[in-house]
Amino acid sequence: xxxxxxAPARMDVRDVVxxxxxxxxxxxxxxxxxxxxxxxxxxxxxxxxxxSSSSREQLxxxxxxxxxxxxxxxxxxxxxxxxxKLPAEAEAMIARIGPxxxxxxxxxxxxxxxxxxxxxxRAETNxxxxxxARESLPRTVGAVVRGGTWLNGLTGRYPAAVLxxxxxxxxxxxxxxxxxxxLVGGERFTVIGVLRPVALAPELDAAVxxxxxxxxxxxxxxxxxxxxxxxxxxxxxxxxHGVLAATANPQAPGTVAVSKPSAVLAARRAxxxxxxxxxxxxxAVALLVGGVGVANTMVISVLERRAEIGLRxxxxxxxxxxxxxxxxxxxxxxxxxxxxxxxxxxxxTAGYAxxxxxxxxxPAWATAGAVAATMLVGGIAGLYPAIxxxxxxxxxxxxxx
Numbered sequence: 001x002x003x004x005x006x007a008p009a010r011m012d013v014r015d016v017v018x019x020x021x022x023x024x025x026x027x028x029x030x031x032x033x034x035x036x037x038x039x040x041x042x043x044x045x046x047x048x049x050x051x052s053s054s055s056r057e058q059l060x061x062x063x064x065x066x067x068x069x070x071x072x073x074x075x076x077x078x079x080x081x082x083x084x085k086l087p088a089e090a091e092a093m094i095a096r097i098g099p100x101x102x103x104x105x106x107x108x109x110x111x112x113x114x115x116x117x118x119x120x121x122r123a124e125t126n127x128x129x130x131x132x133a134r135e136s137l138p139r140t141v142g143a144v145v146r147g148g149t150w151l152n153g154l155t156g157r158y159p160a161a162v163l164x165x166x167x168x169x170x171x172x173x174x175x176x177x178x179x180x181x182x183l184v185g186g187e188r189f190t191v192i193g194v195l196r197p198v199a200l201a202p203e204l205d206a207a208v209x210x211x212x213x214x215x216x217x218x219x220x221x222x223x224x225x226x227x228x229x230x231x232x233x234x235x236x237x238x239x240x241h242g243v244l245a246a247t248a249n250p251q252a253p254g255t256v257a258v259s260k261p262s263a264v265l266a267a268r269r270a271x272x273x274x275x276x277x278x279x280x281x282x283x284a285v286a287l288l289v290g291g292v293g294v295a296n297t298m299v300i301s302v303l304e305r306r307a308e309i310g311l312r313x314x315x316x317x318x319x320x321x322x323x324x325x326x327x328x329x330x331x332x333x334x335x336x337x338x339x340x341x342x343x344x345x346x347x348x349t350a351g352y353a354x355x356x357x358x359x360x361x362x363p364a365w366a367t368a369g370a371v372a373a374t375m376l377v378g379g380i381a382g383l384y385p386a387i388x389x390x391x392x393x394x395x396x397x398x399x400x401x
Contacts, residue, residue: 038337046345050362073228076257084255099236104140105225112185132215148176148193156211162193323390330382338374
């Protein structure tokens with residue numbers, strides 16, 4: 001068999017990886033320092049993404065507590081200028097809207113005045129309103145009972161009242177108790193609960209809240225809601241806002257007043273957009289730094305290993321095999337740095353988030369993307385040194401000092 005008939009030996013995957021890792025094993029200190037440089041860049045990227053995501057999650061929770069997805073529906077005015085009323089079925093119809101996740105309501109009880117005792121001057125009403133309230137109201141508007149309990153299916157039928165924070169202060173009621181009574185429309189009601197200030201529905205702070213059933217039996221309440229509260233999914237709030245009026249009163253949607261989506265929602269989206277741009281910019285810089293580090297390491301490796309390259313070429317290694325060897329070495333170096341950087345970045349994020357009492361959030365795309373992007377950048381960065389190494393002739397490489 002002549003030399004022209006000899007074909008270069010093919011290398012399987014294990015041989016390729018073993019040969020590519022040879023340069024890392026023979027120079028472990030340099031490989032470690034190079035991988036550490038890449039790891040620090042990737043860790044910085046992951047940590048920035050993680051800390052920013054954790055901060056954004058905390059911000060989102062705070063903004064959600066301010067009611068970014070809460071809309072209110074109330075009766076407006078008729079064409080003649082008279083006060084309109086919501087249909088009795090308004091709550092049920094609004095609840096059928098797909099993106100709506102929660103509905104509750106209050107109804108104003110007209111003509112009912114509130115006094116601490118029957119010895120109070122009739123003119124001193126303290127500006128309090130009496131509202132019939134659904135059992136689901138605290139869950140929908142985020143109200144919290146400071147003391148006592150909220151209305152339920154049983155207490156809502158009897159003369160029991162829950163006071164808003166301002167109402168309790170004006171009436172001089174410090175806490176709920178079976179022994180504490182107030183006069184509501186001339187009837188004695190037991191104070192069973194006191195609310196904390198309600199940020200999403202401040203009108204409840206100066207209200208005396210009673211059950212829907214007792215409002216009808218004791219004061220002739222007609223059962224029509226004066227305010228309907230609807231929670232929606234954030235992504236659908238504008239769409240829900242657009243159909244609420246027609247849904248609440250299909251026959252006269254113009255007589256329904258719907259609150260506008262909160263300005264807090266716009267602030268939340270603006271913050272998300274700004275943070276996303278920041279993350280992309282910092283990630284690109286970190287990857288660029290990592291790529292430069294890989295390219296620098298591989299170029300120096302080629303210059304120092306010219307004798308090795310010449311020996312392999314003289315023993316029959318093809319240019320493709322030389323090129324593949326250095327390309328795999330670059331990929332292994334990048335992968336080591338990328339994985340180490342992800343672990344370090346996650347640890348930094350968790351530590352900082354714990355210190356700030358934030359939820360720790362590291363997006364999956366950040367960790368997976370960091371490793372993938374590092375390998376891609378490392379491959380590109382190692383491509384030139386690999387090609388340069390493959391172009392060295394055996395005589396030129398062996399004669400190198």
